[in-house]
Amino acid sequence: QSVHTMGKGKILRIYDTKAVLENLDTGSCLLITQAKDSGARQFESFDKTNPPADLGTTTQVLPFEALFGFYDLLSGSYVALVVESEPYVSVNNIDMRKSKKVLVVPLFRSTRMLSESKQKDEDRYLQLLHMSFTEHNFFFSFTYDLTLTQQVIAKNQNQKYTLDTLWVRADHRFFWNRELVLDLITNGADEWVVPFMSA
Numbered sequence: 001q002s003v004h005t006m007g008k009g010k011i012l013r014i015y016d017t018k019a020v021l022e023n024l025d026t027g028s029c030l031l032i033t034q035a036k037d038s039g040a041r042q043f044e045s046f047d048k049t050n051p052p053a054d055l056g057t058t059t060q061v062l063p064f065e066a067l068f069g070f071y072d073l074l075s076g077s078y079v080a081l082v083v084e085s086e087p088y089v090s091v092n093n094i095d096m097r098k099s100k101k102v103l104v105v106p107l108f109r110s111t112r113m114l115s116e117s118k119q120k121d122e123d124r125y126l127q128l129l130h131m132s133f134t135e136h137n138f139f140f141s142f143t144y145d146l147t148l149t150q151q152v153i154a155k156n157q158n159q160k161y162t163l164d165t166l167w168v169r170a171d172h173r174f175f176w177n178r179e180l181v182l183d184l185i186t187n188g189a190d191e192w193v194v195p196f197m198s199a
Helices: 116-135 150-155 159-163 178-186
Strands: 010-014 018-023 028-034 041-047 060-064 066-073 076-091 094-106 138-140 196-198
Touching: 010 094, 041 178, 060 076, 060 094, 066 094, 066 116, 066 178, 076 116, 076 138, 094 116
Parallel strands: none
Antiparallel strands: 010 018, 010 060, 018 028, 028 041, 066 076, 076 094, 094 138, 138 196
């Protein structure tokens, strides 16, 4: 099958004031909460076999392939998820995918109430965001650094380089979603960071 359908290996569970990213292949999970005072997202890794006790009731479950990033809008945190992609290049150790469908959804069920004018502003922001995902081609890979040329990759084949995660090796100039995943990077949630390129 040439198109990956929704739910290739990962799910997002949305609760009232929390969210959980789960890797169905490894069982590793990431709890996301929001600090009451600052509104900053907070992250805590856990294993599926030992979940936090106070999660509450799941309000929505979304299968996805890759996390594009987080957005802070007027009503609260949103997350952009690639829910469908297709192979773009698949030779040797290179498996590059092209995103076909990106969902942008509230990260938590409980969001800030907005005035009518602010709600119109947020609706417009979301419209522009959706438009950007449909008008641009975004590419990603779980195994190959698309942000570097073959020459740079060949030159950097030392042990430290090959042990680094993809986002560490990535050229920041071509890592389009870097600012959107900085929360994950600064909290050591490397497993969830996938560099995207646009063409």
